[in-house]
Amino acid sequence: MGDFIKHPFVDMPDRNPEQVIPNDQLVFTSEEKKQIQTWVSHYPTADGAVMRALWLAQEKFSFLPPEVIKLVAAEIGIPYANAYGVATFYTQYFKEKKGKHVLDVCTCFSCQLCGGYDMLHYIENKLGVHKGETTKDGLFTIQEAECLGACGSAPMLQITNGPFVHNLNKDKVDALLDALREGKVPAFTSVTLPQDEDEMGGNRRTDVSSVESYIVPPISETVS
Amino acid sequence: MPNITVDNETLEFDGRPRLLQLCLETGVDLPHFCYHPAMSAPANCRQCLVEVGTPQINRETGKPNLDENGQPIIQFMPKLQTSCSMDASDGMVVRTHKSSELVKRAQKDNLEFLLINHPLDCPICDQAGHCPLQNQTYKHGPEGSRFEFRKVSKPKQIDLGPRVVLDGERCINCTRCIRFTDEISESHQLTIIERGVRNYPMTPPGVEFDEPYSMNVIDICPVGALTSKDSRFRARTWEMSKTASISTVNARGSNCYYWVKDNKIVEITPRTNMDVNEYWLADEDRLDYRIFNDNRPLGPTISGADVNWDAAYKAVADCLKGAKGDRVQFLGSAFATVEDNYLLSKLATAVGASTPMYLTHTEAGRGDTWLRTDDRTPNSQGCERLGFQPANRSALRSLIQSGGLDVLYVLEDDPVASGLCSAEDLAGVKVVLHYYNSTNQTLPAADVAIPAATAVETVGTLVNDQGHAQRLRPAKSIAGVNRTLSMEIGKCRADRHGTPFDKWYDESNLINCQPGWVSIPRIASDLNIEMNYKGPRNIMAELSSANDAFAGATYEAMGEFGVRLSEIGVTA
Structure with missing residues (x-):
């Protein structure tokens, strides 16, 4: 988005893209169909289930090319155009093939002030690709993300729409990338804030064991 | 209350x-x-x-x-x-x-806020002059822009489909077009894609915005984002005059406005009539206007030779004078108005011929349950109500081929193109033809050819497939002076653009043709048949009182939105 202010051009989507996923793979298993129908039954109208169904499809196919969006729309019985509109609205739905791990580095206000861009550029240099691009080995895609709601532990990043990595610094990034290369995705981490230290043993969530204590956020090297 | x-x-x-x-x-x-x-x-x-x-x-x-x-x-x-x-x-x-x-x-x-990313280039926008955003900004908006940054640029000049062009950055994301395809036409071909400042309407990949009612999104678009591929940038709205009339492409008679510039129809847009077409107009109703502009006749002809109107009328009278009534066949027309067909039936009775028949023009599959019909003519109901029968094509063809006819009188139709008979079959028959376009395939066989005023040049009544009688109003004038037409144009067009007494009067592209309610009484007078009417208004007044099938259909009652006639055979 930062770049978008300097170069505000919206691209046309490819209106007649080649099919990526062959027809024989473009099917849901009966369990998946059943799951989707269960979601459909949870809502007054079928289109309520579109987000969960798209999510399931993304987990299955790793991304959402038009033919998959079409498949999802047909499965829950809503118009293809509506499903496509939803899929393009959310950045967490990947419309093109991404790396195995997508690193969403937050550069919104809080993270920016605490060094979000430092971290983004450090990762870009380390992996040798720019944001929006995927490394040649297909392991990592770097993306610049808007606020992910973890300002208290800025700067931070998110791994493939999943766990957050808080209080980033260069050592932590190094360790993270090494771990990801070995296939170890860090577990969900909860960050406790000073005012919560006394509550529930410092962790407001009961479902996690992993707790990281509050640290004073760093100050950006480049943004002042 | x-x-x-x-x-x-x-x-x-x-x-x-x-x-x-x-x-x-x-x-x-x-x-x-x-x-x-x-x-x-x-x-x-x-x-x-x-x-x-x-x-x-x-x-x-x-x-x-x-x-x-x-x-x-x-x-x-x-x-x-x-x-x-x-x-x-x-x-x-x-x-x-x-x-x-x-x-x-x-x-x-x-x-x-709406204008932050909306281009402020109204002078080059096709919507300027009839743009709700422009009008409301003048009425309620700020005096200038405080936005000092680069505007977001979005894709421009995108063919959403074969008839609709999108200018992404003019869009204010009102979603009227999306809701039209979702709720009204139910084609579900459009959606808003992306988010925030990046969003604009688009078809999903692999889908074209191609449905029979797609052009309605152009009318409901409150900005210049959606424009007609056919008529965009052809005329500014203030250069055109608009006339409230009805479409003649199919039997529904959807209410529309004819937009005229330099005496040519430039565009057709819907006119709201909750009894017929509500707010909408099918694409076919909008795109078939070239028949009003192109291939129009230059004047009356006798066996292909140009003559003046008096000579042509006299030649028609001569054709009818010499013929026996049972060897003359009148063909009414489902393209012509009720008035013209009524006068034709009076002429037929006066020369002793049988009641006129009319040719049906239906194309199976063209209709739907909404505004399009299989019937490709605007007035077959009107012909039926006048007592005309659809012509039995094979019987009529063998009658022509066996030499059983001396005169075939065709009102505003094309028997050859519609497959009734070939031009050679008509060699032995005297053919009188009222026609709209020089592409009329019966024209080479016609002995006397009389250019007829089309639906945008005449005054008249058409009855749609639901029995709704509606008025045709003249959108443009014809060559020559006709006081009735001039008066009607003056009444129908708010700008008085077409009257010769106006400083805007434009003589370009005027067609040398005559409405049926002028030419048929002239022919009748050459035959010494009494047919005195001041104009179509009087014809319809007489018909509505004389014929139960048209009861109540006076011009005053029909007004802007027409009247629903009672079912045939049922008196009101």
Whole structure:
């Protein structure tokens, strides 16, 4: 988005893209169909289930090319155009093939002030690709993300729409990338804030064991 | 009756109308973009904001609390409300921009937001002059732009489909077009893609916006984002005159406006008539206007040779004079008006011929359950109601081929092209032809060919497939002076553009043709047949009183929206 202010051009989507996923793979298993129908039954109208169904499809196919969006729309019985509109609205739905791990580095206000861009550029240099691009080995895609709601532990990043990595610094990034290369995705981490230290043993969530204590956020090297 | 108070004026209402609709119907001009009466109200343009309050009710007594003047105390909602998504309820008090500085400010600021990324290049925009965004910015908007940054550029000149072109950056995301395809035409071919400042309407990949009603999104678009591929940038709206008339492409007779520039039809847009087409118009109704402009005849001909009108009329009279009544066949036309067909049937009776027949033009599969019909003619119901029978094609063909006819009188139709017979079959028959276009394939076989005024040049009545009698109004004038036509143009076109007495009068592209209600009485007078009418208005007045099938269909009663005739054989 930062770049978008300097170069505000919206691209046309490819209106007649080649099919990526062959027809024989473009099917849901009966369990998946059943799951989707269960979601459909949870809502007054079928289109309520579109987000969960798209999510399931993304987990299955790793991304959402038009033919998959079409498949999802047909499965829950809503118009293809509506499903496509939803899929393009959310950045967490990947419309093109991404790396195995997508690193969403937050550069919104809080993270920016605490060094979000430092971290983004450090990762870009380390992996040798720019944001929006995927490394040649297909392991990592770097993306610049808007606020992910973890300002208290800025700067931070998110791994493939999943766990957050808080209080980033260069050592932590190094360790993270090494771990990801070995296939170890860090577990969900909860960050406790000073005012919560006394509550529930410092962790407001009961479902996690992993707790990281509050640290004073760093100050950006480049943004002042 | 329940009522609401808008700017200290009381409005009464029935049922539960939407507040914005109620205001618009009662003459309170609230600005709005996304609201359309036929569709749901998403309230996303935020332009129709008003202050809404209800009387404060005392919880103990259940009665309204009164102030020191004895008036009920009005409890206003803490924030402005979108009037399009709010139902009117009894006792509601509304303050619009006319009485509330807050509302005025909200409308102004909202327009400033809408215009942040909207190009401010109205002079080169096709919508300029009939653009709700432009009009409302002049009325309610800020005086200048405070936006000093680069605007977001979005894709321009995108063919959404074969007939609709998108200019992404003009779009204000009102979603009217999306809701039209979702709720009205149900083709579901459009959606808003992307998010935030990046969003604009688009078809999903692999889908073209190609449906029989796609061009309606152009009319409902409140900005210049969606334009017609056919007529974009061909004329500015202030260079054209518009005439309220009806479409003649199919039997539904959808109400429309004909837009005329330099005496040529440039565009056809829908006209609201809740009894026939509501707010909509099929694409085929809009695109078939070239028959009014191109391949028009130069003047009357006798066996292909140019003659003047008097000679042509005399030649027709001579054809009919020498022939025996049973060897003359009159063909009425489902393209021609009720008036012209009625005069033709009178002429047929006077020369002793049988009641005219008419040729049907149907194409199976062209119709749907909405505004398109299999019948490709605008007035077959009118012919039926005059007692005309559809021609039995094989019987008529063998009659022609066996030499059983001396004269074939064709009113505004094309028997050869419609497959009734070949031009060679007509060699031994004298053919009188009233025709619209020089592409008419019966023309080479015609002995006397009389150029006829088309639906945009004549005055008349057409009856649609549902029995709705509606008036045709002249959108442009014809060559020569016709006082009745001039008077009707003056009445129908607010600009008085077409009368020769006007300084805007334009003589280019005038067609040398005559309406049937001029030419048929002239032919009758050459035959010494009594046929005196002051004009189509009188013809219809006579017909509506003489024929039960047209009872009530006077010009005064038909007015702008037509009248529903009773079923054939049922008297009202």
